[in-house]
Amino acid sequence: xxxxxxxxxxxxxxxxxxxxxxxxxxxxxxxxxxxxxxxxxxxxxxxxxxxxxxxxxxxxxxxxxxxxxxxxxxxxxxxxxxxxxxxxxxxxxxxxxxxxxxxxxxxxxxxxxxxxxxxxxxxxxxxxxxxxxxxxxxxxxxxxxxxxxxxxxxxxxxxxxxxxxxxxxxxxxxxxxxxxxxxxxxxxxxxxxxxxxx
Numbered sequence: 001x002x003x004x005x006x007x008x009x010x011x012x013x014x015x016x017x018x019x020x021x022x023x024x025x026x027x028x029x030x031x032x033x034x035x036x037x038x039x040x041x042x043x044x045x046x047x048x049x050x051x052x053x054x055x056x057x058x059x060x061x062x063x064x065x066x067x068x069x070x071x072x073x074x075x076x077x078x079x080x081x082x083x084x085x086x087x088x089x090x091x092x093x094x095x096x097x098x099x100x101x102x103x104x105x106x107x108x109x110x111x112x113x114x115x116x117x118x119x120x121x122x123x124x125x126x127x128x129x130x131x132x133x134x135x136x137x138x139x140x141x142x143x144x145x146x147x148x149x150x151x152x153x154x155x156x157x158x159x160x161x162x163x164x165x166x167x168x169x170x171x172x173x174x175x176x177x178x179x180x181x182x183x184x185x186x187x188x189x190x191x192x193x194x195x196x197x198x
Contacts, residue, residue, distance in 0.1 A: 004105060006050050011101055015053065018060045027056050029136030030129070037128045040153045044125070051111035051129045054101060058093035066092045080177045087179065090116040117181035118164060120188035127156045134163050142166050158196075161189035 008031075016024055034052030038045045058066065063085035069092050070077050081087045094113040097103040111129040114122065118130050134142075135149045142148065144166050151159040164186040171178050 005046065006101075006103065008046075008049055008053055011050075011053060014101070015057055019056065020060070023056055023059050026136065026138055027053060029138050030055055030132045033132035033136045034128050037132055037152060037156075038125075041124060041128070041156060043128055047105065047108055047111075047125055048128050048132075050103065050105075051108045051115075051125060052132055054097045054103065054108075055093060055112050055115045055129055055133060056089065057096050057101070057112075058089040061089070061092060061096075063088070069095065078179065080179045083177060087116060090114065114181065117179045118160065118185035119181045120184040122160065122185070124156065127160055131156065131159050131163065142170075157189060157192045160185070161193045164189055 012028075015027065019027065031049050031052035034048040035045050037043070038048035061069070066085055066088040067077065067082070069075070070088060073095060075091050075095060077088065081091075090113055094109045097112055098109060103109060107123065107125045110123070111125045114126050115129045115133050119126070122130065131152050135145065135152055139145065144162065148159060148162045148166070151162055164182065167182060168178065168186055170176075171182075
């Protein structure tokens with residue numbers, strides 16, 4: 001069965017109406033970084049571009065509306081997400097991508113759903129969008145970005161480990177709450193990292 005082809009330029013025009021200019025430029029950065037990573041690692045380029053384009057499609061929705069969408073559609077909200085509802089843009093984004101943009105590919109929807117927290121044992125497309133969101137050209141907040149960007153095109157597992165390590169250090173320094181998916185993802189990729197060193 002042939003993969004569904006999504007009209008990315010039409011989606012891009014629609015998306016532009018719902019997010020601000022900075023978020024739109026970030027989205028384009030993630031879209032094309034996802035495509036580049038897909039080329040480097042032999043993943044489906046069109047799926048990677050689609051997930052990258054729509055990963056933040058729910059960012060323009062208020063926190064209170066995100067909670068309402070989750071409650072109405074029986075989308076599970078963790079304690080950390082209820083305390084930090086901005087995190088819900090990933091789960092709500094997967095819902096919006098399906099309902100409003102017609103995305104019916106579960107790999108793409110999962111890549112959107114877990115692009116913020118990550119999760120243990122991500123499939124390649126999930127890894128690609130998770131990484132692209134962190135390293136796209138407009139990002140500049142982590143002092144470890146040069147090392148992480150190099151790893152992204154060499155080894156997805158190692159890159160996920162480096163990003164998750166970076167994220168946890170940042171959250172702990174800010175006394176921020178840590179989502180269980182992020183914690184589980186870190187332990188998973190830390191184990192992969194340690195196994196390779198043995």
